[in-house]
Amino acid sequence: MxxxxxxxxxxxxxxxxxxxxxxxxVAVLVGxxxxxxxxxxxxxxxxxxxxxxxxxxxxxxxxxxxxEWRLVVDLALGILLFELGSKVNLRWLKANPWIAGTSLLExxxxxxxxxxxxxxxxxxxxTAAVVATIAIATSPAIVVRTVTESRAQGQVTDRxxxxxxxxxxxxxxxxxxxxALMHGExxxxxxxxxxxxxxxxxxxxxxxxxxxxxxxRIHHHLGQHEExxxxxxxxxxxxxxxxxxxxxxxPILVLLAAGLITRxxxxxxxxxxxxxxxxGAVLVVLMFIANGLAADLNGLRESALLVLLLIMVRxxxxxxxxxxxxxxxxxxxxxxxxxxxxxxPMSSVALLLTLDTGATFPAFASGLxxxxxxxxxxxxxxxxxxxxxxxxxxxxxxxxxx
Amino acid sequence: xxxxxxxxxxxxSIGVELELQLLGCNDYNLVSSAPDMLRRxxxxxxxxxxxxxxxxxxxxxxxxxxxxxxxxxxxxxSLRKVVSDAGRFLNVAxxxxxxxxxxxxxxxxxxxxxRFHHLSELYGYLAKQFTIFGQHVHIGCTGPDEALHLMHxxxxxxxxxxxxxxxxxxxQGHDTGFASARLNSVFSFPLSGRAPFVLSWNGFEQFxxxxxxxxxxxxxxxxxxxIRPKPEFGxxxxxxCDTPLTVEIAAAIACYIQAVSxxxxxxxxxxxxxxxxxxxxxxxxQACRFGLEGVFIDPCxxxxxxxxxxxxxxLARISAHAMELRAGEAMERVxxxxxxxxxxxxxxxxxxxxxxxxxxxxxxxALWMGN
Numbered sequence: 001m002x003x004x005x006x007x008x009x010x011x012x013x014x015x016x017x018x019x020x021x022x023x024x025x026v027a028v029l030v031g032x033x034x035x036x037x038x039x040x041x042x043x044x045x046x047x048x049x050x051x052x053x054x055x056x057x058x059x060x061x062x063x064x065x066x067x068e069w070r071l072v073v074d075l076a077l078g079i080l081l082f083e084l085g086s087k088v089n090l091r092w093l094k095a096n097p098w099i100a101g102t103s104l105l106e107x108x109x110x111x112x113x114x115x116x117x118x119x120x121x122x123x124x125x126x127t128a129a130v131v132a133t134i135a136i137a138t139s140p141a142i143v144v145r146t147v148t149e150s151r152a153q154g155q156v157t158d159r160x161x162x163x164x165x166x167x168x169x170x171x172x173x174x175x176x177x178x179x180a181l182m183h184g185e186x187x188x189x190x191x192x193x194x195x196x197x198x199x200x201x202x203x204x205x206x207x208x209x210x211x212x213x214x215x216x217r218i219h220h221h222l223g224q225h226e227e228x229x230x231x232x233x234x235x236x237x238x239x240x241x242x243x244x245x246x247x248x249x250x251p252i253l254v255l256l257a258a259g260l261i262t263r264x265x266x267x268x269x270x271x272x273x274x275x276x277x278x279x280g281a282v283l284v285v286l287m288f289i290a291n292g293l294a295a296d297l298n299g300l301r302e303s304a305l306l307v308l309l310l311i312m313v314r315x316x317x318x319x320x321x322x323x324x325x326x327x328x329x330x331x332x333x334x335x336x337x338x339x340x341x342x343x344x345p346m347s348s349v350a351l352l353l354t355l356d357t358g359a360t361f362p363a364f365a366s367g368l369x370x371x372x373x374x375x376x377x378x379x380x381x382x383x384x385x386x387x388x389x390x391x392x393x394x395x396x397x398x399x400x401x402x
Numbered sequence: 403x404x405x406x407x408x409x410x411x412x413x414x415s416i417g418v419e420l421e422l423q424l425l426g427c428n429d430y431n432l433v434s435s436a437p438d439m440l441r442r443x444x445x446x447x448x449x450x451x452x453x454x455x456x457x458x459x460x461x462x463x464x465x466x467x468x469x470x471x472x473x474x475x476x477x478x479x480s481l482r483k484v485v486s487d488a489g490r491f492l493n494v495a496x497x498x499x500x501x502x503x504x505x506x507x508x509x510x511x512x513x514x515x516x517r518f519h520h521l522s523e524l525y526g527y528l529a530k531q532f533t534i535f536g537q538h539v540h541i542g543c544t545g546p547d548e549a550l551h552l553m554h555x556x557x558x559x560x561x562x563x564x565x566x567x568x569x570x571x572x573x574q575g576h577d578t579g580f581a582s583a584r585l586n587s588v589f590s591f592p593l594s595g596r597a598p599f600v601l602s603w604n605g606f607e608q609f610x611x612x613x614x615x616x617x618x619x620x621x622x623x624x625x626x627x628x629i630r631p632k633p634e635f636g637x638x639x640x641x642x643c644d645t646p647l648t649v650e651i652a653a654a655i656a657c658y659i660q661a662v663s664x665x666x667x668x669x670x671x672x673x674x675x676x677x678x679x680x681x682x683x684x685x686x687x688q689a690c691r692f693g694l695e696g697v698f699i700d701p702c703x704x705x706x707x708x709x710x711x712x713x714x715x716x717l718a719r720i721s722a723h724a725m726e727l728r729a730g731e732a733m734e735r736v737x738x739x740x741x742x743x744x745x746x747x748x749x750x751x752x753x754x755x756x757x758x759x760x761x762x763x764x765x766x767x768a769l770w771m772g773n
Contacts, residue, residue, distance in 0.1 A: 089427050095490040153426055155438050158493050268761045330442050330491055395434070395511070 050292020085259015345383025569745025
């Protein structure tokens with residue numbers, strides 16, 4: 001028997017998962033410190049720690065294979081998207097069509113100002129359109145997480161959730177259309193450029209509908225057993241995500257639509273624990289760390305001006321659209337300011353759309369994609385703070401204990 | 403500040419104030435949407451008045467001065483329509499009922515107006531715990547002495563009004579066992595209970611002046627009595643009722659009070675006795691705790707019967723007056739409550755069926771909004 005049979009070899013070769021585990025601990029502690037001493041949202045800490053320790057920062061954590069992360073991110077985002085959908089009352093749009101109008105206006109305006117800006121920077125038309133569609137989406141992850149954490153309620157909160165769900169749907173659909181155009185440009189037939197989005201929307205809707213029905217059935221029988229129910233739900237979300245990818249549909253669209261359909265069909269209101277239980281909450285924390293790890297600020301070096309202008313025109317587009325229709329849709333100036341600003345965050349949905357585009361078109365990943373990534377990183381870090389401040393300014397967070 | 407002179411008003415005219423709950427459509431918890439609702443409602447012409455209340459999750463609707471059930475219920479229905487439409491536009495549900503079954507008082511926000519901030523500072527957490535919802539009924543009186551006579555004579559029937567309107571069994575997530583748990587919150591205020599036994603307006607003015615000199619009160623608003631005079635309207639105001647689950651029941655109970663008042667004004671001219679109040683708190687407690695099943699002790703004969711039986715007897719005694727006031731339909735609704743139960747029975751039955759207070763609240767809102 002030698003030393004080496006029972007003692008570890010020096011230097012230690014630890015699996016990367018160990019650093020991840022440590023990152024989780026540090027990130028959660030930093031998140032708590034942010035809340036306690038700076039009154040900042042916890043997720044800022046999660047993302048920042050991921051960013052600082054990851055390849056984008058001090059590179060203390062080795063690069064992990066994307067596939068390992070992807071499941072965590074997909075599952076957590078799936079939970080958040082389904083959660084968002086199930087908090088949104090689509091019937092409200094019928095009672096107050098001005099909200100639908102505001103949503104369409106802010107999305108169209110965002111698309112065109114970003115598109116225009118990119119053309120002005122001499123970007124090819126199709127590429128500009130792809131980026132502009134991604135810019136439409138507000139981050140559902142940041143919005144849902146911040147609303148949950150700040151226990152906000154009221155007009156701005158309700159509208160923020162609804163408009164976020166809607167602009168994510170537009171973003172995913174029009175992104176696929178734009179990508180189809182990109183394919184058309186690189187030589188595929190026109191027919192495929194038309195059929196692909198149709199397949200995407202129809203297929204996603206069908207899968208979402210099946211998910212919604214199954215969810216209701218299972219909830220009917222298992223709803224009282226919160227823990228059991230959340231496990232079944234995670235299984236379903238994972239299944240739907242993987243199924244959607246396998247069928248080349250959009251997991252984002254499927255889960256968001258599933259949430260909306262479940263809420264729409266339901267006779268009674270249901271409240272679920274945040275992220276459907278503590279297991280879901282852990283996944284959500286991991287997802288924000290992963291987003292930080294995946295963060296890439298290299299685009300800033302070459303196109304800082306573009307990134308800055310992108311952020312600014314996008315924010316102005318969203319804010320001015322909300323302000324323009326505020327009076328008709330029944331909110332005051334202060335609330336409209338808050339809502340417009342709270343629509344600014346970008347995160348997971350934009351990140352996944354960018355990564356997917358980059359995977360298909362490597363030129364995009366090394367070009368404009370980099371600038372877009374920097375834009376997402378900045379709005380991901382600032383997003384939770386902005387949303388929290390906006391909801392506070394609108395008077396929708398609980399009053400401070402005195 | 404001395405007491406306002408008593409403005410004469412048309413005898414037996416009625417006015418109703420209802421405090422309503424504003425609820426979020428996802429979890430049916432209280433939502434601080436009063437400013438949004440009031441801004442929206444102000445855009446539409448409507449009868450009566452819609453006003454803010456202590457916390458931002460409640461609003462109050464007031465009718466104009468009405469003479470009989472038909473006009474009253476019609477006006478309440480149009481107020482309900484305006485409020486419900488604004489609610490649908492803003493994704494806010496509106497409900498009756500005396501308490502919210504699972505709201506947490508510390509999460510309520512005080513409405514931004516000087517009077518409410520003053521009360522909040524004075525009463526501390528009581529102000530936020532005052533997130534309870536009542537129906538106030540005004541009865542017009544020809545003069546101040548008549549008003550005091552009516553106020554003291556009506557006290558005998560306070561248990562009737564409590565039991566008929568009771569719709570607040572649930573507080574902070576639990577069944578309190580009370581038919582009207584809302585009144586327990588009112589009792590914690592220092593100047594709650596019954597008005598002092600003073601039968602002349604001169605005497606009442608002296609009492610009020612003495613109270614203001616002590617610095618305890620500034621205006622009539624500081625008295626949280628079960629029934630109090632409202633000199634500027636020329637009315638007495640019955641304040642013991644929970645907000646019922648529908649405007650129709652609210653109108654019926656208001657008209658029951660109106661008919662009882664007519665009976666008192668026409669048939670019971672003899673002065674009230676202070677000893678009538680000996681059974682007052684006992685009877686009132688029985689009504690709060692057990693509703694229509696509560697024990698009622700007759701202040702004159704000391705006989706015991708259930709509050710339901712006493713109301714049944716009263717309905718027979720006032721039928722001619724109700725006829726005169728064209729309140730036949732209102733009395734029919736009161737009879738329905740005696741047979742089918744009050745709001746509290748509806749809430750308990752619904753909870754037994756749904757097992758979830760959020761669902762109860764959703765159905766309660768659907769009932770009030772009429773959708």
